[in-house]
Amino acid sequence: MMNRILSPVALLAGTGAGLLIAPQALAQQVRSGTAAGVSISNQATVSYSVGGSSLTTSSNTATFVVDKKINLAVAELGGTPTIVARGATDQVTTFTVTNLTNATQDFRLEADQQDVSIPLLGTDDFNVTSVRVFVDSNGNGTYEAGVDRATFIDELAPDATVTVFIVANIPDVAGITQANVSLNAIAANSGQAGTLGGDVVATPLTTPDSPTTVDIVFADDTGLLDQPRNGQQRAFDAYRLGSAVVTLRKSARVLSDPVNGLASPHAIPGAVVEYCITVNNAGPNVANGITVTDALPANTDYISNSLTVGGIGTGDTCVLNGSIEDDDAVGADESDPYGGSFDGATVRATLPSVTPLVPLNVGFRVTIR
Known part of the structure; x- marks a missing residue:
């Protein structure tokens, strides 16, 4: 003990x-x-004169050892x-x-x-x-x-x-x-x-x-x-x-609709909506092995191959500079640090790590039925 x-x-x-x-x-x-144990020795001498003659004499040697x-x-x-x-x-x-x-x-x-x-x-x-x-x-x-x-x-x-x-x-x-x-x-x-x-x-x-x-x-x-x-x-x-405080923020924005196109689109049937999930780490340590899952909401259809992972989060907008992922969990797109897939019901994304104060995002798109 x-x-x-x-x-x-x-x-x-x-x-x-x-x-x-x-x-x-x-x-x-x-x-x-x-x-x-070192020995330190010292001897003194004295000079004097008697009847006009110069004489010297020496003391005994004083010796001690260092403690x-x-x-x-x-x-x-x-x-x-x-x-x-x-x-x-x-x-x-x-x-x-x-x-x-x-x-x-x-x-x-x-x-x-x-x-x-x-x-x-x-x-x-x-x-x-x-x-x-x-x-x-x-x-x-x-x-x-x-x-x-x-x-x-x-x-x-x-x-x-x-x-x-x-x-x-x-x-x-x-x-x-x-x-x-x-x-x-x-x-x-x-x-x-x-x-x-x-x-x-x-x-x-x-x-x-x-x-x-x-x-x-x-x-x-x-x-x-x-x-x-x-x-x-x-x-x-x-x-x-070690600690890492990870938070998620999810936003949705309408990109286009079948009536207005890209100009002032609205969330009507047939509109394309982009979901942006931002993963933020408040630190103080790096968060590792992150998996994000998101069940596809009702009344929407997933747009194939629209998944991006690892882009830099900017507000509520996913900047599409992340890794472009196809819908399965195999293939060349899985060989980079990021991964993603869609199984018909759930979107999944993996990030190897998120550094404090450097948010990363996961983005995908759906169509409103």
């Missing part, structure tokens, strides 16, 4: 907006500095939630982990979900399932199942950065909107390639500095739901259900 974040500690520590809430922005990072300063930064990549669909599997959120320690480190990785909603992240109302964490093995920034298998960061050099993926499944449940997740990286002992070391333990603050011992000092900052100087850092991301 995954670890859970139960306390909204340090909510006021986050000063960013949206999902870009990381303990340390990469642009503000300091470098790791002199490597831990280990544990620091790291975890950042979410992209700045926006991962848009997902209900029931989708292996959905990916992406992070980076940078080793700001002055030594090579392992890092243990945890994926957490929220028990409480964090206003800066958006309302959390469901949990993802089958949550996994993987390290980008080849540095291409893209999760590859079966390739990216490592579940911890192994022997990361000072100032080096790796990409880490949280991979999860989305439940097929009605009404869900967003799941907030976070990646927590914990400094671990290095030294044996291919093996995750135990969590690093800081030297007690009450222990006096020893010039011959490499002490361990935690130097990581605080962050949202994160304590300072604990050898850990986290960043947040979210899975958000």
Whole structure:
């Protein structure tokens, strides 16, 4: 069972907006500095004169070793939630982990979900399932199942950065909107390639500095739901259900009648009427796999091969720049992105997608009996 974040500690520590809430922005990072264990030695000299003679003498050599300063930064990549669909599997959120320690480190990785909603992240109302964490093995920034298998960061050099993926499944449940997740990286002992070391333990603050011992000092900052100087850092991301608000508008206009022709036609028997169905998507996401059906109204006869699909909607008029469809559902006209047919009772049209704020139309014509 995954670890859970139960306390909204340090909510006021986050000063960013949206999902870009990381303990340390990469642009503000300091470098790791002199490597831990390096010996620094220094010797002083003094010059003086006695009875007109110049003399010098040297001090003893003062030596100490550089202690280990544990620091790291975890950042979410992209700045926006991962848009997902209900029931989708292996959905990916992406992070980076940078080793700001002055030594090579392992890092243990945890994926957490929220028990409480964090206003800066958006309302959390469901949990993802089958949550996994993987390290980008080849540095291409893209999760590859079966390739990216490592579940911890192994022997990361000072100032080096790796990409880490949280991979999860989305439940097929009605009404869900967003799941907030976070990646927590914990400094671990290095030294044996291919093996995750135990969590690093800081030297007690009450222990006096020893010039011959490499002490361990935690130097990581605080962050949202994160304590300072604990050898850990986290960043947040979210899975958000994609949404598209699709609306239909249907209009009818008389094109001609048997008495007036094209001049001021009226809806009398024998008149030709064009129906225009406009498909509009208010967004924010693209709507896919759209099928429009329209039962032929009574007292009208469908005009064969009058169906057009995919034209740009303009008011209540179908601009006839769409795909011209014949009456069946097979043939060359079905090989383009749009499709359409008439089965003697119902007009059908298919559109592969409708982009937000770019309406598409379906048009066909009938004769009034």
